Amino acid sequence: MDFKYGCSLCGTEYEILSNLMVCPICSEKQQPDEPVRGILEVKLVGSLAPQFSIFDLLPVEERYFPPIPVGNTPLWEPRNIRLKTGFDHLYIKDDGVNPTFSFKDRASYLVSAFAKKSGINEIVLASTGNAGSSMAGVGAAAGQNITIFLPENAPEAKIAQSLQYGATVYKVKGNYDLAYDFSLEYSEVKGGMNRNTAYNPMTIEGKKTVSLELFKQMPSVPDYVFVSTGDGCIVAGVIKGFKDLFQLGLIGKVPVVYSVQAENSDALYRAKLSGAFENIPTSTIADSICVDMPRNGFHALKLLGDFNGEIIRVSDSSILQAQHYLASNSGIFSEPAGAAAFAGFLQVKDELDRDARVVVISTGNGLKDVASALKGVSAPSHSIHSIQEIL
Numbered sequence: 001m002d003f004k005y006g007c008s009l010c011g012t013e014y015e016i017l018s019n020l021m022v023c024p025i026c027s028e029k030q031q032p033d034e035p036v037r038g039i040l041e042v043k044l045v046g047s048l049a050p051q052f053s054i055f056d057l058l059p060v061e062e063r064y065f066p067p068i069p070v071g072n073t074p075l076w077e078p079r080n081i082r083l084k085t086g087f088d089h090l091y092i093k094d095d096g097v098n099p100t101f102s103f104k105d106r107a108s109y110l111v112s113a114f115a116k117k118s119g120i121n122e123i124v125l126a127s128t129g130n131a132g133s134s135m136a137g138v139g140a141a142a143g144q145n146i147t148i149f150l151p152e153n154a155p156e157a158k159i160a161q162s163l164q165y166g167a168t169v170y171k172v173k174g175n176y177d178l179a180y181d182f183s184l185e186y187s188e189v190k191g192g193m194n195r196n197t198a199y200n201p202m203t204i205e206g207k208k209t210v211s212l213e214l215f216k217q218m219p220s221v222p223d224y225v226f227v228s229t230g231d232g233c234i235v236a237g238v239i240k241g242f243k244d245l246f247q248l249g250l251i252g253k254v255p256v257v258y259s260v261q262a263e264n265s266d267a268l269y270r271a272k273l274s275g276a277f278e279n280i281p282t283s284t285i286a287d288s289i290c291v292d293m294p295r296n297g298f299h300a301l302k303l304l305g306d307f308n309g310e311i312i313r314v315s316d317s318s319i320l321q322a323q324h325y326l327a328s329n330s331g332i333f334s335e336p337a338g339a340a341a342f343a344g345f346l347q348v349k350d351e352l353d354r355d356a357r358v359v360v361i362s363t364g365n366g367l368k369d370v371a372s373a374l375k376g377v378s379a380p381s382h383s384i385h386s387i388q389e390i391l
C-alpha cells in the first residue's frame, strides 16, 4: 500500500512529510475565528486482502510504533441494555480501556510513530485533558519529550496522569481555544512536532483504526455508529476508516454516523444549520467535548455530508443520566463525554429500526473525572456508626 496526502478542501495532493501539516494553498485563506482550513487527508493507493493487519492501512511502518498496547479495545454486547431497549444488535466499543484510558491513544500512537520515523523527539500539543495525558503516556513508552497546554479547569486526574507520565504541563489562563493558539506559537518558535488535533493529519488517520477494528470484530458492517463530538476529529476518523474500507471494496456501505454534541457546546450542529461557524463561548459538564471553535469543523461537516451522517445534541442532564444508565446496566463506566454518545443513542433510538446493528463508542473512562461522575448519583450523606442503623 502507498500513501499520500490530499487536501480535504481543494484536493491538491502532496507527499507525506513531517513538516507539512496543512494544505499551503488553503491555509493562506485561514481566518482567525474559524476551523482549520486545508486539513490533509491520507489517501490510500493500492489494494488489500480482507485479512489485513491494521498497520497495513497506516502510513507509518509498524517498526516505528512505541511498545504500548493501544487499540484492540473490547466490543461489548450489553445484554441488559439490549433487553431494555429492544435493540438485539447493540454494541458498545469501550475505548476507555486504552492504556491512558481514552480514545485519544489511537491518535497519539500514530503521531508518536510518525515523529519517530521523522527523527523528531519533541511533541507539543493543546488539550482539554485527554489528548495531553494520552500523548504523555504514549510518549513515555516511546521515550519522547511531551509538552502540553491545558485550560486551567482541566479535570485533576488528567493533569495528574500527564505529570506522572513525565510531560511538561502548562495551564493557560483561559479555555482550550487559547491553549490551542499558545501551543501552535510554542511549536513554531521551539520546533518539534505539533500533535494538535485537526492540525496534524495523523490525528484523524490514527483515529480511523476504531472502524478497522469494528470491521474485524463484527459479523457485518454496523448500520449506525454513535460518537461524541468536540473538535470533530474522532467523528472524521470513524468515517475515514469506513471510507477506506469502502474504497478497498471490503465493505458495501459506510454506516450512518451520529455525531453527538452537548447542547451548550454545539458549534458543529449550528454550523450545519446556518452554513457558518460562529465563535461563541460554550460550556458543558462533558469537558472533553467542550469546544468553542471545532478545529476540524469544515472537514467533519464534509465527511458527515458525504456519507449521510447526522448531528444531534444532548443536554448535560441527559449525559449524566446516560452515564449512570450505562454503568449500572452494563458495567461500563464512561466519562461524561464518552457517555454523551450513549445519551444520543437513547434520545433517537425510537426513530431507528430495532434490528439495526448499532455501535456506541465510549471514548473515555469514568475515573478520569470523578467530580462529574458524583453529580449523577447520590453519594451516602453520612457515615453509619453501627450496622443496626440500616438493618
Ligand SMILES: *Cc1c(COP(=O)(O)O)cnc(C)c1O
Residues within 6 Å of the ligand: 102, 103, 104, 130, 131, 197, 228, 229, 230, 231, 232, 233, 234, 235, 288, 289, 335, 337, 338, 363, 364, 365
Ligand atoms: C477528545 C474526546 C472526544 C471528542 O473528540 P473530538 O475529536 O474533539 O471531536 C470525545 N470523548 C472523549 C473522551 C475525548 O477525549
